[in-house]
Amino acid sequence: MDETASKSVASGAREAARALLAVLEPEQVRELRAGPDRLDAPELREWTYLPGSRPGLCTEGLGARQREAVDVLLATAHSVPGAELARGAIEVERHRRARHGPVSGDRYWVRLLGDPDGEGPWGWRMNGHHLAVHVLVTSAGVRVTPHFVGSEPARVGSGPQAGRRILGPEEDLARELVTGLDGGRRAAAVFAATPPDDILTRDDPFADPRLLPDGLAHERMTPDQQRLLERLVRRYLDRAPAAYARECWSAAVARGLGPVSFAWAGGLVPGDRHYYCVRAPDFLIEYDNTQDDGNHAHSVWRHVRHDWGADLLRDHYTERHG
Numbered sequence: 001m002d003e004t005a006s007k008s009v010a011s012g013a014r015e016a017a018r019a020l021l022a023v024l025e026p027e028q029v030r031e032l033r034a035g036p037d038r039l040d041a042p043e044l045r046e047w048t049y050l051p052g053s054r055p056g057l058c059t060e061g062l063g064a065r066q067r068e069a070v071d072v073l074l075a076t077a078h079s080v081p082g083a084e085l086a087r088g089a090i091e092v093e094r095h096r097r098a099r100h101g102p103v104s105g106d107r108y109w110v111r112l113l114g115d116p117d118g119e120g121p122w123g124w125r126m127n128g129h130h131l132a133v134h135v136l137v138t139s140a141g142v143r144v145t146p147h148f149v150g151s152e153p154a155r156v157g158s159g160p161q162a163g164r165r166i167l168g169p170e171e172d173l174a175r176e177l178v179t180g181l182d183g184g185r186r187a188a189a190v191f192a193a194t195p196p197d198d199i200l201t202r203d204d205p206f207a208d209p210r211l212l213p214d215g216l217a218h219e220r221m222t223p224d225q226q227r228l229l230e231r232l233v234r235r236y237l238d239r240a241p242a243a244y245a246r247e248c249w250s251a252a253v254a255r256g257l258g259p260v261s262f263a264w265a266g267g268l269v270p271g272d273r274h275y276y277c278v279r280a281p282d283f284l285i286e287y288d289n290t291q292d293d294g295n296h297a298h299s300v301w302r303h304v305r306h307d308w309g310a311d312l313l314r315d316h317y318t319e320r321h322g
Contacts, residue, residue, distance in 0.1 A: 136309025215263025
């Protein structure tokens with residue numbers, strides 16, 4: 001990330017964190033900062049996208065100004081469309097809960113890690129059902145993975161949001177790619193007739209591309225197919241602030257896109273249960289729409305070296321103790 005953009009992203013996140021702290025009551029601040037402050041503590045890699053409580057400050061019951069401050073903080077970890085996607089996951093979850101009775105508030109938990117007023121690394125995370133955002137900030141840059149967004153339902157069937165598909169582009173680009181493959185290439189890409197019931201990496205603390213099938217490599221695709229795969233990858237990277245998305249894409253291009261591979265399992269017709277993944281030396285992407293008869297989607301972007309800001313933390317502690 002270039003220096004100017006890095007400072008701008010870091011400054012925006014710092015100001016948003018300060019603004020949140022300023023509108024919280026003392027007990028809420030204690031909940032926000034509960035747990036270990038050390039950014040490399042092993043338990044900080046524990047995460048889940050399933051229902052249930054998390055450590056930190058719950059957004060349910062927050063006042064309007066407090067919730068607005070959380071929304072601003074969430075936006076600093078994303079591009080404009082990335083922030084819309086994260087908010088979309090919250091809105092679809094709200095719709096799901098409303099089908100079963102009155103909704104009192106959104107159930108997500110925010111944790112502040114470290115000190116945004118200090119000179120060292122710091123970060124925050126926002127976790128709940130179908131949303132998991134993990135952010136680390138230093139003067140050298142920002143990291144935003146693991147980044148998970150789900151949607152239950154994948155297509156809203158009724159009410160004011162009827163027809164909404166927040167992960168529609170992620171699904172449609174991949175389907176266009178796999179259905180456009182000829183017989184030999186499709187045979188290499190489609191690894192199973194029945195898709196797995198969830199993403200294969202689940203909530204593993206460390207991203208391991210070896211958990212994913214080999215699939216069809218970029219270097220074996222036609223130019224049109226390569227462009228579709230590149231558009232699909234960029235769809236995930238572009239969830240992040242623009243400068244970091246460019247950094248990740250530039251690094252992938254510099255390493256060489258040849259070994260980046262695409263794999264699919266399940267049906268090819270819209271509405272069929274299906275799964276796909278993109279596997280690269282530096283990152284992995286997974287998507288499944290298998291539960292609830294193919295109307296319950298999960299998507300995740302992991303970075304092999306950058307997850308949890310591991311590279312920035314390593315650089316920081318090396319400089320500090322070197």
